[in-house]
Amino acid sequence: xxxxxxxxxxxxxxxxEILDESECRRLLKTGYLGRIGVTIEALPAIxxxxxxxxxxxILFCTAPGTKLSMASDRRIVAFEVEGGVDAMYHHGxxxxxxxxxxxxxxxGELKRLERHLPTPWAPGQRRRxxxxxxxxxxxxxxxxxx
Amino acid sequence: xxxxxxxxxxxxxxxxEILDESECRRLLKTGYLGRIGVTIEALPAIxxxxxxxxxxxILFCTAPGTKLSMASDRRIVAFEVEGGVDAMYHHGxxxxxxxxxxxxxxxGELKRLERHLPTPWAPGQRRRxxxxxxxxxxxxxxxxxx
Numbered sequence: 386x387x388x389x390x391x392x393x394x395x396x397x398x399x400x401x402e403i404l405d406e407s408e409c410r411r412l413l414k415t416g417y418l419g420r421i422g423v424t425i426e427a428l429p430a431i432x433x434x435x436x437x438x439x440x441x442x443i444l445f446c447t448a449p450g451t452k453l454s455m456a457s458d459r460r461i462v463a464f465e466v467e468g469g470v471d472a473m474y475h476h477g478x479x480x481x482x483x484x485x486x487x488x489x490x491x492x493g494e495l496k497r498l499e500r501h502l503p504t505p506w507a508p509g510q511r512r513r514x515x516x517x518x519x520x521x522x523x524x525x526x527x528x529x530x531x
Numbered sequence: 532x533x534x535x536x537x538x539x540x541x542x543x544x545x546x547x548e549i550l551d552e553s554e555c556r557r558l559l560k561t562g563y564l565g566r567i568g569v570t571i572e573a574l575p576a577i578x579x580x581x582x583x584x585x586x587x588x589i590l591f592c593t594a595p596g597t598k599l600s601m602a603s604d605r606r607i608v609a610f611e612v613e614g615g616v617d618a619m620y621h622h623g624x625x626x627x628x629x630x631x632x633x634x635x636x637x638x639g640e641l642k643r644l645e646r647h648l649p650t651p652w653a654p655g656q657r658r659r660x661x662x663x664x665x666x667x668x669x670x671x672x673x674x675x676x677x
Contacts, residue, residue, distance in 0.1 A: 418616060423575075428629050430609050431627060433613050465579070470579075479579050481578075
């Protein structure tokens with residue numbers, strides 16, 4: 386069910402279409418709210434995050450000291466975004482990225498990324514910038530039911 | 532950031548409200564599209580699924596032989612659903628369930644659950660019914676940015 390990099394688009398049973406890499410990358414850039422899958426104290430967890438895509442990476446912000454901030458440093462994480470979801474007809478698309486998350490703590494890199502980050506937080510609010518490299522990307526489009 | 536069973540609602544910094552268990556259970560029942568977090572060949576993955584809630588379990592269907600179907604049998608999985616998401620004002624809620632997934636393969640149990648499953652699949656289409664026990668449930672409401 387996962388299309389590897391460079392995979393050709395294909396139709397499989399159940400109205401499921403595997404998307405090629407360029408379509409996955411295009412769709413990923415159209416979203417603003419995704420979900421990160423991490424492991425916290427040996428249990429799986431999923432959290433929604435606002436994100437942007439820049440320089441082959443996903444960028445998001447989290448508050449220092451949160452469980453998400455601790456779980457997403459130097460770990461391999463999953464990141465999923467979906468769109469075009471229609472409740473009545475059950476269609477839409479979903480793109481899945483797998484990559485290594487790391488905190489951006491270099492001042493030069495932080496400054497350079499500043500204007501590419503998701504919607505700015507309130508002034509004075511502390512935040513941690515996390516970057517996920519897009520190591521694997523895959524996607525599916527569905528036309529009747531997930 | 533995770534409210535354990537029986538936790539009281541509380542406000543934390545960043546406009547994040549931890550929801551209590553009864554509110555999490557109520558919100559979980561209002562959704563129809565969630566995301567399951569599983570591990571496939573040692574890599575994390577997240578897939579959207581249509582779901583229902585019945586008898587303290589989450590029910591969803593998947594096609595036999597898919598990676599999702601193989602990854603969700605007798606594993607501890609994460610299941611997340613969100614709602615009330617407003618793009619402009621960045622608010623909404625997210626509920627996270629952690630529990631053991633298992634295939635429902637007992638004919639009596641299948642028959643009993645039939646009318647509680649998500650939107651029926653096309654006639655003749657093979658499907659596998661998966662049930663996730665709600666072992667841990669937690670949730671957050673956010674009013675400016677995830």
